Amino acid sequence: MGISRKASAHWEGDLKTGKGSLSTPQSGLLDNTRYGFNSRFGDEKGTNPEELIAAAHAGCFTMALSAKLTEAGHPPESLDGSAEVDLSMEGGPTLSAIRLKMKAKVPGLDEAKFRAIADDAKQNCPVSKALSAVPITLEAELVG
Template sequence: MRVKTSGSAAWSGGIKDGQGTISTKSGALTNYPYGLSSRYEGKPGSNPEELLGAAHAACFTMNLSRLLTEAGFKAERMDTSADVTLEIAGDSFTITSVHLTFKGAIPGIDQATFDGLIARAKSGCPVSKLFNCTITLDASLVS
Protein backbone atom coordinates (compact mmCIF):
# COMPACT_ATOMS: atom_id res chain seq x y z
CA MET A 1 0.00 0.00 0.00
CA ARG A 2 1.20 3.49 -0.79
CA VAL A 3 -0.45 6.68 0.40
CA LYS A 4 0.50 10.07 -0.99
CA THR A 5 -0.94 13.36 0.20
CA SER A 6 0.22 16.93 0.44
CA GLY A 7 0.29 20.18 2.29
CA SER A 8 1.48 23.57 1.15
CA ALA A 9 2.68 26.89 2.48
CA ALA A 10 2.85 30.38 1.00
CA TRP A 11 4.85 33.33 2.37
CA SER A 12 5.10 37.04 1.60
CA GLY A 13 7.57 39.50 3.09
CA GLY A 14 10.61 39.23 5.30
CA ILE A 15 10.94 37.03 8.34
CA LYS A 16 9.88 39.73 10.83
CA ASP A 17 7.19 41.52 8.83
CA GLY A 18 6.12 38.61 6.65
CA GLN A 19 3.02 36.50 6.77
CA GLY A 20 2.26 33.05 5.54
CA THR A 21 -0.58 30.63 5.03
CA ILE A 22 -0.74 26.85 5.35
CA SER A 23 -3.12 24.60 3.41
CA THR A 24 -3.77 20.87 3.29
CA LYS A 25 -4.98 18.73 0.42
CA SER A 26 -8.00 17.61 2.48
CA GLY A 27 -9.08 21.19 3.10
CA ALA A 28 -8.75 20.80 6.89
CA LEU A 29 -6.57 23.89 6.65
CA THR A 30 -7.11 26.38 3.87
CA ASN A 31 -4.89 29.44 3.81
CA TYR A 32 -4.54 29.23 7.60
CA PRO A 33 -2.19 31.98 8.86
CA TYR A 34 1.25 31.42 10.31
CA GLY A 35 4.22 33.65 10.93
CA LEU A 36 6.99 34.63 13.28
CA SER A 37 4.58 35.91 15.93
CA SER A 38 2.52 32.70 15.98
CA ARG A 39 5.65 30.57 16.06
CA TYR A 40 7.69 32.34 18.73
CA GLU A 41 5.40 34.79 20.50
CA GLY A 42 2.19 32.83 21.08
CA LYS A 43 0.11 35.09 18.82
CA PRO A 44 -2.88 33.78 16.82
CA GLY A 45 -2.10 31.50 13.92
CA SER A 46 -0.31 28.22 13.56
CA ASN A 47 3.30 27.09 13.28
CA PRO A 48 5.17 24.06 11.97
CA GLU A 49 5.80 22.60 15.44
CA GLU A 50 2.11 22.70 16.35
CA LEU A 51 1.24 20.91 13.11
CA LEU A 52 3.95 18.30 13.70
CA GLY A 53 2.61 17.77 17.22
CA ALA A 54 -0.93 17.22 15.94
CA ALA A 55 0.33 14.88 13.23
CA HIS A 56 2.42 12.91 15.72
CA ALA A 57 -0.45 12.59 18.22
CA ALA A 58 -2.83 11.46 15.47
CA CYS A 59 -0.38 8.96 13.99
CA PHE A 60 0.52 7.44 17.37
CA THR A 61 -3.16 7.11 18.33
CA MET A 62 -4.12 5.49 15.01
CA ASN A 63 -1.17 3.10 15.28
CA LEU A 64 -2.20 2.15 18.83
CA SER A 65 -5.79 1.62 17.66
CA ARG A 66 -4.53 -0.80 15.00
CA LEU A 67 -2.46 -2.72 17.55
CA LEU A 68 -5.36 -2.85 20.01
CA THR A 69 -7.69 -4.18 17.30
CA GLU A 70 -5.16 -6.86 16.32
CA ALA A 71 -4.91 -7.87 20.01
CA GLY A 72 -8.71 -8.09 20.35
CA PHE A 73 -9.33 -4.81 22.20
CA LYS A 74 -11.39 -1.77 21.33
CA ALA A 75 -10.82 1.59 23.02
CA GLU A 76 -13.77 3.53 24.35
CA ARG A 77 -11.68 6.69 24.16
CA MET A 78 -8.06 7.64 23.49
CA ASP A 79 -6.59 11.11 23.93
CA THR A 80 -3.02 11.90 22.94
CA SER A 81 -1.15 15.19 23.03
CA ALA A 82 2.33 15.89 21.69
CA ASP A 83 4.48 18.66 23.12
CA VAL A 84 7.14 19.61 20.57
CA THR A 85 10.22 21.48 21.83
CA LEU A 86 12.09 23.81 19.47
CA GLU A 87 15.44 25.17 20.66
CA ILE A 88 18.52 26.86 19.28
CA ALA A 89 21.20 24.24 18.70
CA GLY A 90 24.40 25.65 17.30
CA ASP A 91 23.51 28.28 14.72
CA SER A 92 19.98 27.12 13.93
CA PHE A 93 16.71 26.02 15.48
CA THR A 94 16.20 22.31 16.05
CA ILE A 95 13.36 20.19 17.33
CA THR A 96 15.04 18.64 20.35
CA SER A 97 12.23 16.58 21.82
CA VAL A 98 8.65 15.44 21.55
CA HIS A 99 6.70 14.36 24.62
CA LEU A 100 3.58 12.30 24.03
CA THR A 101 0.92 12.11 26.73
CA PHE A 102 -1.71 9.42 26.32
CA LYS A 103 -4.83 8.66 28.32
CA GLY A 104 -7.19 5.95 27.24
CA ALA A 105 -10.17 3.91 28.32
CA ILE A 106 -9.63 0.39 26.99
CA PRO A 107 -12.00 -2.20 28.48
CA GLY A 108 -10.51 -5.55 29.49
CA ILE A 109 -6.84 -4.73 28.93
CA ASP A 110 -4.30 -5.57 31.63
CA GLN A 111 -1.37 -3.28 32.45
CA ALA A 112 1.33 -5.53 30.96
CA THR A 113 -0.50 -5.85 27.63
CA PHE A 114 -1.21 -2.12 27.62
CA ASP A 115 2.45 -1.27 28.31
CA GLY A 116 3.63 -3.56 25.50
CA LEU A 117 1.19 -2.17 22.95
CA ILE A 118 2.00 1.43 23.94
CA ALA A 119 5.73 0.78 23.39
CA ARG A 120 5.05 -0.82 20.02
CA ALA A 121 2.76 2.04 18.99
CA LYS A 122 5.48 4.58 19.79
CA SER A 123 8.29 2.76 18.00
CA GLY A 124 6.14 1.81 15.00
CA CYS A 125 4.51 5.19 14.44
CA PRO A 126 5.59 6.54 11.03
CA VAL A 127 5.75 10.11 12.35
CA SER A 128 7.89 9.01 15.32
CA LYS A 129 10.32 7.57 12.77
CA LEU A 130 10.67 11.00 11.12
CA PHE A 131 12.00 12.74 14.20
CA ASN A 132 15.71 12.85 14.95
CA CYS A 133 15.17 13.70 18.60
CA THR A 134 14.20 12.27 21.95
CA ILE A 135 10.62 11.03 22.08
CA THR A 136 9.21 10.39 25.54
CA LEU A 137 5.81 9.03 26.49
CA ASP A 138 3.55 9.08 29.54
CA ALA A 139 0.63 6.71 29.20
CA SER A 140 -2.20 5.90 31.55
CA LEU A 141 -5.45 4.00 31.55
CA VAL A 142 -8.53 5.83 32.79
CA SER A 143 -12.00 4.56 33.52
Template structure:
Protein backbone atom coordinates in the same frame (compact mmCIF):
# COMPACT_ATOMS: atom_id res chain seq x y z
CA UNK B 1 1.36 3.90 -1.37
CA UNK B 2 -0.39 7.03 -0.12
CA UNK B 3 0.74 10.55 -0.92
CA UNK B 4 -0.70 13.67 0.70
CA UNK B 5 0.31 17.26 0.19
CA UNK B 6 0.49 20.55 1.98
CA UNK B 7 1.67 23.91 0.77
CA UNK B 8 3.04 27.10 2.25
CA UNK B 9 3.75 30.61 1.05
CA UNK B 10 5.64 33.43 2.76
CA UNK B 11 5.41 37.07 1.69
CA UNK B 12 8.28 39.23 2.92
CA UNK B 13 11.23 38.05 4.96
CA UNK B 14 12.14 37.43 8.59
CA UNK B 15 9.98 38.83 11.37
CA UNK B 16 8.17 41.12 8.96
CA UNK B 17 7.06 38.29 6.67
CA UNK B 18 3.64 36.67 6.75
CA UNK B 19 2.84 33.16 5.63
CA UNK B 20 -0.11 30.95 4.81
CA UNK B 21 -0.32 27.18 4.93
CA UNK B 22 -2.88 24.87 3.28
CA UNK B 23 -3.54 21.14 3.18
CA UNK B 24 -4.77 18.95 0.37
CA UNK B 25 -7.91 18.05 2.35
CA UNK B 26 -8.79 21.69 2.91
CA UNK B 27 -8.70 21.36 6.68
CA UNK B 28 -6.19 24.17 6.56
CA UNK B 29 -6.85 26.71 3.84
CA UNK B 30 -4.58 29.74 3.70
CA UNK B 31 -4.14 29.51 7.49
CA UNK B 32 -1.89 32.29 8.75
CA UNK B 33 1.56 31.63 10.20
CA UNK B 34 4.65 33.70 10.83
CA UNK B 35 7.12 34.84 13.47
CA UNK B 36 4.36 35.96 15.82
CA UNK B 37 2.52 32.63 15.80
CA UNK B 38 5.76 30.66 16.10
CA UNK B 39 7.73 32.54 18.74
CA UNK B 40 5.13 34.76 20.40
CA UNK B 41 1.40 34.55 21.08
CA UNK B 42 0.36 35.71 17.62
CA UNK B 43 -2.68 34.52 15.71
CA UNK B 44 -2.20 31.54 13.43
CA UNK B 45 -0.44 28.22 13.44
CA UNK B 46 3.21 27.15 13.24
CA UNK B 47 5.19 24.12 12.08
CA UNK B 48 5.67 22.72 15.60
CA UNK B 49 1.94 22.83 16.35
CA UNK B 50 1.24 21.03 13.08
CA UNK B 51 3.88 18.39 13.84
CA UNK B 52 2.42 17.95 17.34
CA UNK B 53 -1.05 17.37 15.88
CA UNK B 54 0.37 14.98 13.29
CA UNK B 55 2.31 13.02 15.91
CA UNK B 56 -0.62 12.81 18.34
CA UNK B 57 -3.01 11.63 15.63
CA UNK B 58 -0.56 9.18 14.04
CA UNK B 59 0.40 7.58 17.35
CA UNK B 60 -3.23 7.35 18.49
CA UNK B 61 -4.29 5.69 15.26
CA UNK B 62 -1.33 3.28 15.37
CA UNK B 63 -2.23 2.35 18.96
CA UNK B 64 -5.87 1.89 18.00
CA UNK B 65 -4.94 -0.55 15.25
CA UNK B 66 -2.46 -2.38 17.50
CA UNK B 67 -5.13 -2.79 20.18
CA UNK B 68 -7.63 -4.06 17.59
CA UNK B 69 -5.00 -6.52 16.36
CA UNK B 70 -4.59 -7.77 19.93
CA UNK B 71 -8.33 -8.46 20.12
CA UNK B 72 -9.59 -5.37 21.97
CA UNK B 73 -12.81 -4.01 20.54
CA UNK B 74 -13.81 -0.94 22.56
CA UNK B 75 -12.27 1.93 24.43
CA UNK B 76 -11.12 5.50 24.16
CA UNK B 77 -7.70 7.02 23.48
CA UNK B 78 -6.83 10.70 23.93
CA UNK B 79 -3.30 11.89 23.16
CA UNK B 80 -1.63 15.26 23.46
CA UNK B 81 1.79 15.84 21.91
CA UNK B 82 4.05 18.69 22.99
CA UNK B 83 6.81 19.44 20.49
CA UNK B 84 9.87 21.35 21.70
CA UNK B 85 11.81 23.71 19.44
CA UNK B 86 15.28 24.60 20.78
CA UNK B 87 17.98 26.97 19.58
CA UNK B 88 20.69 24.94 17.87
CA UNK B 89 23.80 26.90 16.87
CA UNK B 90 22.72 29.37 14.21
CA UNK B 91 19.26 27.82 13.81
CA UNK B 92 16.66 25.72 15.56
CA UNK B 93 15.91 22.01 15.97
CA UNK B 94 12.89 20.06 17.11
CA UNK B 95 14.43 18.19 20.01
CA UNK B 96 11.48 16.45 21.64
CA UNK B 97 7.95 15.24 21.15
CA UNK B 98 6.29 14.34 24.44
CA UNK B 99 3.20 12.18 24.01
CA UNK B 100 0.70 12.12 26.87
CA UNK B 101 -1.97 9.44 26.53
CA UNK B 102 -5.16 8.86 28.47
CA UNK B 103 -6.64 5.46 27.67
CA UNK B 104 -9.78 3.65 28.72
CA UNK B 105 -9.67 -0.02 27.73
CA UNK B 106 -11.55 -2.83 29.46
CA UNK B 107 -9.83 -6.07 30.39
CA UNK B 108 -6.25 -5.14 29.52
CA UNK B 109 -3.39 -5.63 31.95
CA UNK B 110 -1.07 -2.71 32.58
CA UNK B 111 1.83 -4.80 31.25
CA UNK B 112 0.07 -5.68 28.01
CA UNK B 113 -1.02 -2.07 27.56
CA UNK B 114 2.54 -0.81 28.14
CA UNK B 115 3.93 -3.22 25.53
CA UNK B 116 1.33 -2.36 22.90
CA UNK B 117 1.65 1.42 23.53
CA UNK B 118 5.46 1.28 23.32
CA UNK B 119 5.20 -0.54 20.00
CA UNK B 120 2.80 2.06 18.62
CA UNK B 121 5.11 4.87 19.77
CA UNK B 122 8.11 3.29 18.04
CA UNK B 123 6.30 2.31 14.85
CA UNK B 124 3.92 5.12 13.96
CA UNK B 125 5.19 6.79 10.77
CA UNK B 126 5.53 10.23 12.36
CA UNK B 127 7.67 8.82 15.19
CA UNK B 128 9.89 7.24 12.57
CA UNK B 129 10.41 10.53 10.71
CA UNK B 130 11.21 12.66 13.77
CA UNK B 131 14.87 13.06 14.66
CA UNK B 132 14.01 13.91 18.26
CA UNK B 133 13.59 12.36 21.67
CA UNK B 134 10.11 10.85 21.89
CA UNK B 135 8.60 10.21 25.31
CA UNK B 136 5.31 8.64 26.32
CA UNK B 137 3.46 9.07 29.58
CA UNK B 138 0.07 7.49 30.05
CA UNK B 139 -2.78 6.73 32.35
CA UNK B 140 -4.93 3.67 31.86
CA UNK B 141 -8.58 3.61 32.89
CA UNK B 142 -8.16 6.77 34.93
Protein backbone atom coordinates in the same frame (compact mmCIF):
# COMPACT_ATOMS: atom_id res chain seq x y z
CA MET C 1 1.65 2.08 -4.48
CA GLY C 2 1.58 4.38 -1.46
CA ILE C 3 -0.64 7.23 -0.49
CA SER C 4 0.45 10.80 -1.16
CA ARG C 5 -0.81 13.85 0.73
CA LYS C 6 -0.09 17.47 -0.15
CA ALA C 7 0.29 20.78 1.62
CA SER C 8 1.55 24.11 0.39
CA ALA C 9 3.08 27.20 1.94
CA HIS C 10 3.11 30.79 0.67
CA TRP C 11 5.34 33.47 2.23
CA GLU C 12 5.69 37.20 1.62
CA GLY C 13 8.37 39.41 3.14
CA ASP C 14 11.31 38.93 5.45
CA LEU C 15 11.46 36.43 8.29
CA LYS C 16 10.41 38.67 11.18
CA THR C 17 7.78 40.92 9.58
CA GLY C 18 6.65 38.69 6.74
CA LYS C 19 3.53 36.60 6.76
CA GLY C 20 2.66 33.23 5.36
CA SER C 21 -0.22 30.90 4.76
CA LEU C 22 -0.53 27.14 4.70
CA SER C 23 -3.05 25.15 2.69
CA THR C 24 -4.03 21.52 2.36
CA PRO C 25 -5.72 21.34 -1.04
CA GLN C 26 -6.91 17.73 -0.85
CA SER C 27 -8.92 18.09 2.36
CA GLY C 28 -9.34 21.85 2.35
CA LEU C 29 -9.02 21.73 6.13
CA LEU C 30 -6.21 24.26 6.15
CA ASP C 31 -7.23 26.90 3.65
CA ASN C 32 -4.82 29.83 3.74
CA THR C 33 -4.15 29.29 7.45
CA ARG C 34 -1.92 32.07 8.79
CA TYR C 35 1.55 31.53 10.14
CA GLY C 36 4.50 33.77 10.77
CA PHE C 37 7.41 34.63 13.01
CA ASN C 38 5.17 35.86 15.85
CA SER C 39 2.84 32.86 15.75
CA ARG C 40 5.90 30.63 15.89
CA PHE C 41 8.03 32.47 18.43
CA GLY C 42 5.46 34.71 20.11
CA ASP C 43 1.78 34.71 20.97
CA GLU C 44 0.19 36.03 17.78
CA LYS C 45 -2.80 34.08 16.44
CA GLY C 46 -1.89 31.59 13.75
CA THR C 47 -0.23 28.23 13.55
CA ASN C 48 3.38 27.12 13.27
CA PRO C 49 5.31 24.08 12.05
CA GLU C 50 5.81 22.63 15.54
CA GLU C 51 2.08 22.75 16.31
CA LEU C 52 1.33 20.99 13.03
CA ILE C 53 3.98 18.34 13.73
CA ALA C 54 2.46 17.83 17.19
CA ALA C 55 -1.02 17.40 15.69
CA ALA C 56 0.28 14.95 13.09
CA HIS C 57 2.16 12.94 15.69
CA ALA C 58 -0.74 12.83 18.16
CA GLY C 59 -3.10 11.67 15.42
CA CYS C 60 -0.74 9.07 13.98
CA PHE C 61 0.22 7.61 17.36
CA THR C 62 -3.40 7.43 18.53
CA MET C 63 -4.46 5.61 15.33
CA ALA C 64 -1.48 3.24 15.57
CA LEU C 65 -2.33 2.42 19.19
CA SER C 66 -5.96 1.74 18.25
CA ALA C 67 -4.82 -0.66 15.52
CA LYS C 68 -2.34 -2.48 17.77
CA LEU C 69 -4.82 -2.81 20.65
CA THR C 70 -7.45 -4.17 18.28
CA GLU C 71 -4.94 -6.63 16.76
CA ALA C 72 -4.16 -7.83 20.31
CA GLY C 73 -7.86 -8.51 20.92
CA HIS C 74 -8.48 -5.41 23.05
CA PRO C 75 -10.26 -2.78 20.95
CA PRO C 76 -10.20 0.50 22.87
CA GLU C 77 -13.32 2.17 24.17
CA SER C 78 -11.57 5.55 23.93
CA LEU C 79 -8.10 7.00 23.40
CA ASP C 80 -7.08 10.56 24.22
CA GLY C 81 -3.62 11.30 22.90
CA SER C 82 -1.55 14.45 22.73
CA ALA C 83 1.92 15.48 21.63
CA GLU C 84 4.14 18.35 22.70
CA VAL C 85 6.99 19.37 20.39
CA ASP C 86 9.86 21.46 21.76
CA LEU C 87 11.83 23.85 19.59
CA SER C 88 15.26 24.63 21.02
CA MET C 89 17.14 27.75 19.97
CA GLU C 90 20.54 26.56 21.24
CA GLY C 91 22.90 26.27 18.29
CA GLY C 92 20.11 27.30 15.92
CA PRO C 93 16.47 26.22 15.80
CA THR C 94 16.02 22.48 16.16
CA LEU C 95 13.33 20.12 17.39
CA SER C 96 14.72 18.96 20.72
CA ALA C 97 12.04 16.76 22.29
CA ILE C 98 8.61 15.27 21.73
CA ARG C 99 6.40 14.13 24.57
CA LEU C 100 3.50 11.85 23.73
CA LYS C 101 0.73 11.45 26.30
CA MET C 102 -2.07 8.93 26.21
CA LYS C 103 -5.08 8.23 28.40
CA ALA C 104 -6.81 5.06 27.29
CA LYS C 105 -9.97 3.28 28.27
CA VAL C 106 -9.44 -0.36 27.30
CA PRO C 107 -11.64 -2.88 29.14
CA GLY C 108 -10.00 -6.16 30.14
CA LEU C 109 -6.38 -5.09 29.60
CA ASP C 110 -3.74 -5.00 32.34
CA GLU C 111 -1.26 -2.15 32.75
CA ALA C 112 1.86 -4.11 31.70
CA LYS C 113 0.31 -5.37 28.45
CA PHE C 114 -1.09 -1.92 27.70
CA ARG C 115 2.30 -0.31 28.22
CA ALA C 116 4.00 -2.83 25.91
CA ILE C 117 1.44 -2.20 23.16
CA ALA C 118 1.65 1.59 23.63
CA ASP C 119 5.46 1.50 23.42
CA ASP C 120 5.24 -0.55 20.22
CA ALA C 121 2.78 1.95 18.71
CA LYS C 122 5.08 4.83 19.67
CA GLN C 123 8.07 3.18 17.98
CA ASN C 124 6.22 2.13 14.84
CA CYS C 125 3.74 4.82 13.88
CA PRO C 126 4.94 6.43 10.62
CA VAL C 127 5.34 9.89 12.16
CA SER C 128 7.47 8.52 15.02
CA LYS C 129 9.67 6.80 12.46
CA ALA C 130 10.00 10.02 10.46
CA LEU C 131 10.91 11.97 13.60
CA SER C 132 13.28 9.34 15.01
CA ALA C 133 16.17 11.85 15.21
CA VAL C 134 14.25 13.65 17.99
CA PRO C 135 14.00 12.09 21.47
CA ILE C 136 10.41 10.88 21.93
CA THR C 137 8.98 9.99 25.34
CA LEU C 138 5.64 8.44 26.20
CA GLU C 139 3.44 8.83 29.25
CA ALA C 140 0.58 6.35 28.93
CA GLU C 141 -2.08 5.34 31.41
CA LEU C 142 -5.20 3.25 31.54
CA VAL C 143 -8.25 5.05 32.89
CA GLY C 144 -11.71 3.92 33.95
